Amino acid sequence: MTTKQIQKLKSPKFIQQIESTLKPLEFLDRCAKDYGDIFFTNSFGNLETLVVSHPQDIQELFNPVNKILDAPGAANEIFKPHVGENSLIMQDGERHQKQRKLVMPPFHGEQTVNYGHQICEITQQVMQHLKPGETFIARHLCEDITMTIMLKVVFGIEQEAKFEKLKTLMTTWLSLTSSPIGASILLLPFLQKDLGAWSPWGRYRRLRQQIDEQIMTEILERRQQVQSSSHRDILSLLIQAGYDDGESMTDIELRDNLLTLLNAGHETTATSIAWALYWIHQQPEFYHKVLHELQSLNTPDPVKIAQLPYLTAICQETLRIYPVSVFTFPRITLRSVNLRGYHVASGTYITPCIYLTHHREDLYPQPEKFQPERFINRKYSSYEFLPFGGGSRQCLGQVFALFEMKLILATMLLNYQFKLEEFAPVAPTRRGFLISPQGGVKMSLAVDTAY
Template sequence: MTLPPVLKTPLLLLGQQLAANPLGCLDNIYKRYGDIITIMSGSTPIVYVCNPLGIKQYLTNTKEITIFGHPSGDPTITVGHIGEKGILHTNGLVHKHRRPLLMKAYHGERMKASGKRICEVTEKIISQQASGKTFIAHEMLSQITLQVAIEVVIGLREGQRYEKIKHLYRSCIKHEKSPLFDLTTKLPFTQLDLGGLSPWGYHKYLLKEIFQFLYNEVQERRKQADFSRTDMLSDLIFACDETGKPLSDEEVRDLLFFPILGSKDGATHSLTWLLYWVHHLRDVRERLLEELDSLGENPDPMSIVALPYLNAVCNEVLRIYPSPMFTVARIVESPVEIMGYELIPGTQLFTNIYSTHQREDVYPEPKQFKPERFLEKKFSAYEFIPFGGGARSCIAGSFSIFQMKLVLATILSSYKLALVNKQPEPQGYYDGQCYAKSGVKMVMHGQRKH
């Protein structure tokens, strides 16, 4: 076997480097090793590719290379995180069947119907920021994306049950990002279940509460049997599996868990970077405002999402700081050649999305924020891959950029915000995602006069 160049940095040190300076770490690896590298995990080769031709080569090969679901033995991605029958644990025909069921909520007329609601939620939450007061953009945007995700997935807008599931998800997300819980994922011997007295035990408690809530919702909605509802939960309780049988309550529960988490987390990071760049670069902001103002008062959401420069700005944010930074894994089933290297069965393959988006031969001056590049050129699905590629691309990818456009347009059209810190925003790295370390501190300067 001829492996691609093997990274010599020990795994523990690599993890520390990624945590301290994620983009700098990946830039240095690319500079030293090039388009394809190998990281050894014990005896298992893990290969990362950031060459568009190489990515196309392995993503379109479904004979020797197959989808690789998250292994339940990985302590950082337990069955409890996403459900035993959640979409990230399914493979083959089951995954092929379930994926369209989940995607229905994020496309077509459903997505159009969500447009007005996204604008309403954004307006309600941004209007609560006091004039002259500093706030953390990530926290404010997190409220918006979580509320939208809960509405799209479960169909809850207000009331006691809505407040409860919102509180549980926010508590779980906050806890997973705490230093103590992060330590338990790195040191298995600290994974002690002492209930609320231990980080691991409290996390298990929160997950149990979320899954119990979702299970109760599934059972209650089955009793109602309301065919007029248009949320993901309704789609799933009336759906059948590949054998023609209705999905079990347990499976519906598991399938619901990750779309709320996934729709909220990555979307919040991307929106935070979006607000940062638009307020960091005055020329970009002024051009966007000119384009938005051309639509007049109270524009239709579908007119907003069709704006070309707004689309280019959102794409540039997803290019320069993609979330996630890597695709899910594929696995080599039989000997195969990729980019001139021979890979043996068991080799894991990932697309390095960030380094692909940083290629100077595809994106000249890649460190510069230049939305114009998306107006001047159409990039292939192997050059611009913010939501992954193939059968494991993000189910909510198109909805995510739809939401980004409407949230930004609503805020920018009606309110004057400014960054508190003028220096570049530092990046953090968690769970394969690049986020703004400070959360982006901003100040509200009141409503914008047209």
């Protein structure tokens, strides 16, 4: 077989970085149009990276039997200021697998189900602050809910003053990098200069330090308490858990991993729910179908809600059309590999592009259209539909995130009536590392809210 040549983007590195920071989806659409489903880009920091989006390539690469890829922590350097150097995102090899094994259990299976009622209660509590007729931004509301879930369910913070303090610090810190311009200090490392408390990087670092101190205080206090009481929050479970060799996480590891969970878990889920609310209310047909399905449950039990097929399809299509994370984390090839006739050398950085796979016309006809029925009519493989990535770094919170998404949406739709206050299609835009609805989706609460 003749080897095909993989093309490199022709524009200068600096232009690629600016375009992918400011207009990420337009940039990718153009790359796919001009270069197809496999190409080299220089848009990620200093690394030349191979972008792939053909399911066959993704399957070949992610299949654990093939042992082609490593997921180096060093390739995630760009996330270090956001998660800390002891985060599992920054680890690789055995250390990474060890930390994952310890952090994963509370986010899976039966454990997740235990948090269902708490998730529904928190949604109700936050919703109660909204007044009938009031206009609100869906993403802000959902962030309030998912941040509260993280701080109460994951961190187990019960005391109101402590909860409010950490919530305010986190919200202020994250808002610094929320606009495409603000995100530049994370995506373009040469801007990371601490020129005092009022410079963008100086402010970012000082707030991060305050957050670290606050989380550390929480860890030290909880260490004392877990001996004497039966806390069921995830921090208490992590403090008690041990690696196979009897070692357990140090305080610094715990701190950075809590920050990781908070960062990786709250905005991603909130943004996805805001998108889902937008799509559900954009066409009456979607709203009536999902509400009818929810109302058909005699008791809205969390486990039953999570199994509803149409609600599941709504969530899947939401995560397909504008996946909050456009790429997986970067990987590196451990050996050379042939991908559909393209030769890829050993030591090549590769990142599967979730967005481009989800927009392939051959998999998803009319990919720009929101059509939940696709997921009812066809079962997609994990190489065709991968909002949570794949392989050894696949999202650790995916089961929890989908459960949370469905329960929050169900609690909202069953108890309140909303109106979409957007009169033009809402476009996707960059928000920090994520893709988010521009303006956050303006909605209002109907005056007669009770069902």
